[in-house]
Amino acid sequence: MRHLCGPKSLGAPLVRAYSKNAPIPTQLSFPCVDQTLERTRSLDGGPEPLYDRIVTGYQVYQHPKPLILYWGGVLQGFDLAYETWGELNARKDNAILLHTGLSGSSHARSHGENEKPGWWESFIGPGRPIDTNRFHVICTNVLGGCYGSTGPSSALPGGKGGERYATRFPPLTIPDMVRAQLRLLDQLGIERLHASVGSSMGGMQSLCLASMAPDRVGRVVSISAAARSHPYSIALRHTQRQVLMSDPHWNKGHYYGGVLPHAGMKLAREVATISYRSGPEWERRFGRKRVNPQETPALCADFLIETYLDHQGERFCLQFDPNSLLYISRAMDLFDMSAQRGREARARRLAASEKHEVPLETEDVDIEEVGDGRDGEDVELVRGMSRIHHPTLVLGVQSDILFPHWQQQEIARSLRRAGNSQVTHYELDAEYGHDTFLIDTINVGAAVKGHLEQEPGSVGKIDS
Amino acid sequence: MRHLCGPKSLGAPLVRAYSKNAPIPTQLSFPCVDQTLERTRSLDGGPEPLYDRIVTGYQVYQHPKPLILYWGGVLQGFDLAYETWGELNARKDNAILLHTGLSGSSHARSHGENEKPGWWESFIGPGRPIDTNRFHVICTNVLGGCYGSTGPSSALPGGKGGERYATRFPPLTIPDMVRAQLRLLDQLGIERLHASVGSSMGGMQSLCLASMAPDRVGRVVSISAAARSHPYSIALRHTQRQVLMSDPHWNKGHYYGGVLPHAGMKLAREVATISYRSGPEWERRFGRKRVNPQETPALCADFLIETYLDHQGERFCLQFDPNSLLYISRAMDLFDMSAQRGREARARRLAASEKHEVPLETEDVDIEEVGDGRDGEDVELVRGMSRIHHPTLVLGVQSDILFPHWQQQEIARSLRRAGNSQVTHYELDAEYGHDTFLIDTINVGAAVKGHLEQEPGSVGKIDS
Numbered sequence: 011m012r013h014l015c016g017p018k019s020l021g022a023p024l025v026r027a028y029s030k031n032a033p034i035p036t037q038l039s040f041p042c043v044d045q046t047l048e049r050t051r052s053l054d055g056g057p058e059p060l061y062d063r064i065v066t067g068y069q070v071y072q073h074p075k076p077l078i079l080y081w082g083g084v085l086q087g088f089d090l091a092y093e094t095w096g097e098l099n100a101r102k103d104n105a106i107l108l109h110t111g112l113s114g115s116s117h118a119r120s121h122g123e124n125e126k127p128g129w130w131e132s133f134i135g136p137g138r139p140i141d142t143n144r145f146h147v148i149c150t151n152v153l154g155g156c157y158g159s160t161g162p163s164s165a166l167p168g169g170k171g172g173e174r175y176a177t178r179f180p181p182l183t184i185p186d187m188v189r190a191q192l193r194l195l196d197q198l199g200i201e202r203l204h205a206s207v208g209s210s211m212g213g214m215q216s217l218c219l220a221s222m223a224p225d226r227v228g229r230v231v232s233i234s235a236a237a238r239s240h241p242y243s244i245a246l247r248h249t250q251r252q253v254l255m256s257d258p259h260w261n262k263g264h265y266y267g268g269v270l271p272h273a274g275m276k277l278a279r280e281v282a283t284i285s286y287r288s289g290p291e292w293e294r295r296f297g298r299k300r301v302n303p304q305e306t307p308a309l310c311a312d313f314l315i316e317t318y319l320d321h322q323g324e325r326f327c328l329q330f331d332p333n334s335l336l337y338i339s340r341a342m343d344l345f346d347m348s349a350q351r352g353r354e355a356r357a358r359r360l361a362a363s364e365k366h367e368v369p370l371e372t373e374d375v376d377i378e379e380v381g382d383g384r385d386g387e388d389v390e391l392v393r394g395m396s397r398i399h400h401p402t403l404v405l406g407v408q409s410d411i412l413f414p415h416w417q418q419q420e421i422a423r424s425l426r427r428a429g430n431s432q433v434t435h436y437e438l439d440a441e442y443g444h445d446t447f448l449i450d451t452i453n454v455g456a457a458v459k460g461h462l463e464q465e466p467g468s469v470g471k472i473d474s
Numbered sequence: 475m476r477h478l479c480g481p482k483s484l485g486a487p488l489v490r491a492y493s494k495n496a497p498i499p500t501q502l503s504f505p506c507v508d509q510t511l512e513r514t515r516s517l518d519g520g521p522e523p524l525y526d527r528i529v530t531g532y533q534v535y536q537h538p539k540p541l542i543l544y545w546g547g548v549l550q551g552f553d554l555a556y557e558t559w560g561e562l563n564a565r566k567d568n569a570i571l572l573h574t575g576l577s578g579s580s581h582a583r584s585h586g587e588n589e590k591p592g593w594w595e596s597f598i599g600p601g602r603p604i605d606t607n608r609f610h611v612i613c614t615n616v617l618g619g620c621y622g623s624t625g626p627s628s629a630l631p632g633g634k635g636g637e638r639y640a641t642r643f644p645p646l647t648i649p650d651m652v653r654a655q656l657r658l659l660d661q662l663g664i665e666r667l668h669a670s671v672g673s674s675m676g677g678m679q680s681l682c683l684a685s686m687a688p689d690r691v692g693r694v695v696s697i698s699a700a701a702r703s704h705p706y707s708i709a710l711r712h713t714q715r716q717v718l719m720s721d722p723h724w725n726k727g728h729y730y731g732g733v734l735p736h737a738g739m740k741l742a743r744e745v746a747t748i749s750y751r752s753g754p755e756w757e758r759r760f761g762r763k764r765v766n767p768q769e770t771p772a773l774c775a776d777f778l779i780e781t782y783l784d785h786q787g788e789r790f791c792l793q794f795d796p797n798s799l800l801y802i803s804r805a806m807d808l809f810d811m812s813a814q815r816g817r818e819a820r821a822r823r824l825a826a827s828e829k830h831e832v833p834l835e836t837e838d839v840d841i842e843e844v845g846d847g848r849d850g851e852d853v854e855l856v857r858g859m860s861r862i863h864h865p866t867l868v869l870g871v872q873s874d875i876l877f878p879h880w881q882q883q884e885i886a887r888s889l890r891r892a893g894n895s896q897v898t899h900y901e902l903d904a905e906y907g908h909d910t911f912l913i914d915t916i917n918v919g920a921a922v923k924g925h926l927e928q929e930p931g932s933v934g935k936i937d938s
Contacts, residue, residue, distance in 0.1 A: 034632070038642070042716070046720060083770075177501060177502045177504075178501050178502070180499065241761060241777070245748050248744070248777075248780045249741065249783070251773060252506070252744060255504065256721075256737050256741060257720075263502075277717055277720060280716060283709075284706070293705060296705045298705065309715060309719070313705070313712075313807065314705075319709055340773055340776075344771055
């Protein structure tokens with residue numbers, strides 16, 4: 011019985027005809043592939059991008075001087091798109107700067123110039139978690155974005171006939187985004203914010219601002235963020251970038267005016283969506299439901315969860331600039347509050363300042379690190395967080411795999427070790443994973459409102 | 475100061491030259507993209523696939539009759555590759571059937587005919603967790619695979635000149651794989667296995683076999699598996715399939731003899747690797763290390779974790795047949811032990827049996843469901859598990875996101891509700907995520923060994 015065979019030989023296919031009625035193998039159909047091919051073959055280059063017209067009604071701050079970036083690159087001035095809600099008081103001390111996630115625009119809430127709902131529509135307004143009866147709320151599109159701020163889709167300085175930066179845009183970081191925001195605050199005459207508030211990448215910016223310019227902010231809110239990106243999140247963003255860059259239409263970033271890398275963007279967004287919605291919500295919402303339960307399963311989308319993902323990808327891929335996605339996603343990877351990273355960046359920026367004869371900003375001068383860590387490897391992180399002495403709300407979600415609960419603990423622990431006695435850390439058991447901050451107005455909103463509105467003097471203090 | 479702008483106009487680029495020394499924007503380089511282009515352009519069609527020669531020294535069972543599949547498809551006979559270790563005793567009651575994960579071959583351990591280490595090398599052998607001094611171990615390449623068993627890369631029945639099934643292969647499920655294995659056991663004269671053992675997809679097969687043919691197995695081991703796939707895992711596999719099918723070289727599955735969908739396979743594996751290694755291991759192993767910390771960050775691989783992922787993808791993409799990946803990954807999505815799924819499948823198979831004049835196998839006859847659930851929606855799952863009355867080890871890993879701990883609880887709970895009083899459920903705090911079953915010989919191995927070797931009569935029983 012025992013016989014050893016090599017691999018199956020294709021030269022001698024088995025010929026078996028035990029049943030004359032046995033069906034001839036039939037070719038499966040692939041509507042998902044046909045759709046992509048159809049789009050690519052279309053003579054007019056396929057659908058037009060919408061990202062440069064989808065957000066309107068914002069204001070633009072035009073910074074008139076060069077900006078030296080964290081990795082030593084230089085921007086010859088920049089634009090920063092922003093929107094505001096609520097009145098700035100006479101003392102200019104009721105402003106809240108709201109930071110966005112990766113793909114957010116300045117349109118956090120609807121207003122007269124743009125009545126479409128914003129990405130934090132129900133969080134902002136009279137009586138809302140960010141109460142516009144009390145506060146003047148400012149939200150910017152980040153540097154590197156595609157909704158009005160300077161980014162890879164912006165005109166190349168000195169370029170001809172609508173030429174864009176594309177992948178000639180210099181490498182970008184979270185501190186660069188914050189530095190640009192500080193220049194906007196200078197222009198608006200806002201010396202000191204009531205609070206810096208952000209979720210996800212916005213939480214990184216929020217922490218970064220408090221560290222970079224501690225005298226310019228009163229309170230800090232960091233929701234589902236991190237003090238430094240962990241390898242699992244870098245891996246998730248890596249695959250998204252790889253998927254996008256593998257689309258031949260991406261063309262090393264030079265697709266403007268040509269065919270968009272539609273398939274790559276769609277796939278990148280599908281991968282991203284999985285990491286954004288890691289909670290048990292899908293179990294309840296989609297379960298194992300198939301679109302057509304009685305039909306033979308297909309290899310293209312068949313389960314409801316698959317059509318949902320396809321839809322999310324499809325919807326996103328014209329709404330965001332692919333190069334902005336690459337640059338900003340890499341900026342998230344590079345985020346690290348550790349003190350030695352800051353020292354290295356200052357050295358690079360100083361060298362670039364001398365080389366290009368561009369002065370550095372005031373917040374680069376006399377950065378003094380205080381505090382110290384106790385665990386060996388965390389010392390530099392604790393040092394890097396030591397300028398954040400403000401009342402700080404750290405809010406995390408248990409079902410978040412992209413910015414998991416242990417990263418929220420890391421923020422809170424590092425701040426406390428650096429001597430901050432005004433840290434509030436909540437862990438929320440919401441079911442939406444990372445995206446909870448966009449959805450759960452009640453639980454996320456209450457924590458934010460409480461932190462922003464608590465009386466000065468009592469915020470962050472404990473009776474003892 | 476307040477001025478409302480439309481989106482930035484590209485017709486009038488900003489012309490700013492504040493610093494004459496400011497650097498001209500430079501183009502980033504993309505070695506990762508160049509590599510893919512180079513490979514695709516190569517005249518000889520790029521590297522040859524290795525999967526049809528990478529595994530050798532197996533035996534092949536050639537099933538001489540048609541097999542009716544779960545979704546009503548028919549295979550005109552099939553091959554099943556298998557390897558064995560240890561001696562089958564005279565009573566033929568010491569056999570253990572070992573089931574593989576998605577991409578596993580029959581080569582679980584080295585032997586005289588193939589001295590390369592197998593995928594469970596350290597788990598099998600004299601004195602090992604699966605002790606070959608006691609047991610006769612059988613491992614098969616699954617139906618649908620590419621390591622010697624019939625699958626999409628096999629010759630198309632009646633096809634000409636090496637034509638393959640490709641995507642004419644009928645839709646496949648876990649029960650189909652198990653049914654094929656039972657035919658091999660028939661041939662080997664093994665009436666009743668000592669145990670059915672599997673991890674990941676292999677755990678699904680292990681549960682499925684015990685339910686489909688309860689009299690043919692004594693003990694069951696299910697490691698990091700599921701009683702039914704949850705939407706998050708379907709989503710993860712969906713993106714892998716989409717990424718692969720988006721590679722133009724995939725060509726709806728008809729790439730044999732042409733250029734392989736190398737880029738698509740590589741990317742699919744990168745996405746998969748993230749879901750396989752969800753544990754804290756990466757934090758310790760890679761942390762935030764960059765390949766060249768002093769260099770300006772790139773958009774291609776830059777962090778160590780990225781080069782690791784690229785390497786994993788690169789290594790895999792010639793070692794597995796892309797169509798096998800699609801079919802087997804879909805089979806995992808479709809896995810559902812719920813009783814109503816079984817009833818539907820039997821009706822379809824009965825219809826196909828009559829239509830094609832092919833008799834059904836014995837285990838299709840007289841399947842009686844016993845037991846009952848208490849939670850409304852789980853009733854069908856409990857019913858579907860009710861034939862698994864065997865001593866069953868359910869082992870899960872806390873850091874697994876693909877087959878998370880709550881799915882292990884679901885298996886154990888459903889079995890107990892169906893009346894099984896011999897369920898052992900361990901939750902392991904290993905750091906490797908889903909892949910722990912491939913790595914952690916000590917902790918996974920001890921649980922397996924204990925369950926397999928416990929005296930009959932005491933296994934699964936508690937003194938009371």
